[in-house]
Structures are given as C-alpha cells and as structure tokens.
Amino acid sequence: MKEIGGQLLASGQKIALVVSRFNSFLTEQLVKGAVDAFTRMGGNQDDLTLVRVPGAYELPVAANALAKAGNVDAVVCLGAVVQGATPHATLINTATSEAFSKISLKTGVPVIDGVVAAENLEQAVERCGTKQGNKGFAAMQAAVEMANVLKQL
Secondary structure (H helix, E strand, O other): OOOOOOOOOOOOOOEEEEEEOOOHHHHHHHHHHHHHHHHHOOOOHHHEEEEEEOOHHHHHHHHHHHHHHOOOOEEEEEEEEEOOOOOHHHHHHHHHHHHHHHHHHHHOOOEEEEEEEEOOHHHHHHHEOOOOOEHHHHHHHHHHHHHHHHHHO
C-alpha cells in the first residue's frame, strides 16, 4: 500500500499570511506564532507574504485573490472573533470558515483557518499564545503539511 503524508518541512515553500487588523493585540500574537512555526520548520521568512485586512470578514477576499494568483503554496488566515451579546461573531465565523473551504476546493491551494473563535476575551487570549497554545503556530503547521501532501498527489 502506498501512503501519502505531509511532512512539516517548509524549506522552499511560499506561504501567504492574511491577518485581520481588528483585535490586533490578539492577531499580532498569531502572526508571531505562524512566523515562528514557519522558520522552525526550515522556512525562510523571505518566502512569507503578509497581507493585512480590516477584519475577519475580509480574510476570504484576500485569500481568494492570493490562491487564484498561483504564487503561493498555501494561505494562512489569521483573526480573532470574540462572541458578544449578539450573534454577529457566529455569523462571521461561519461565513469565513465556509469561504476558506470553498476557496481551497476551487483553487487547489490550501487556505487554512487560523481564526480564533472565542466566547470571551480570556479564551481568545489563551488561544493566541498562552495556556491553549498559539493557533497561528498550529495553522502554519497545517499549511506546510497540506502543501507537502498536495505536492505528492
């Protein structure tokens, strides 16, 4: 049986990071985690492209443009959406996650959901580099692995 699996080796990969400026005190920690993961896996920071957008809802538009351009092996989308008193956060999280999947399937470029979806600020902080790890780091690992899997298929 032939088995295909991705390795966590970023050398030679070109990855785009699309990051929301909204909640920047959280998203900047996600960026740091993603860059740290990329370099730890052997990637060169010169092979990263950072695109900033206003908020999480705008992440898919930039991700789609990057994926369609064909200049990157993967796109990592980073944001932080904290639930408030209205269902707005749930609507944004649902719309963005569905869009990331559609872009990936349409273009063949992995678009990784690194958007922290939290019920409160404490949970968000925990997922941006404290108790729960750093979702930016994990999203970059997924991007590198998927880019490697797709190269083998």
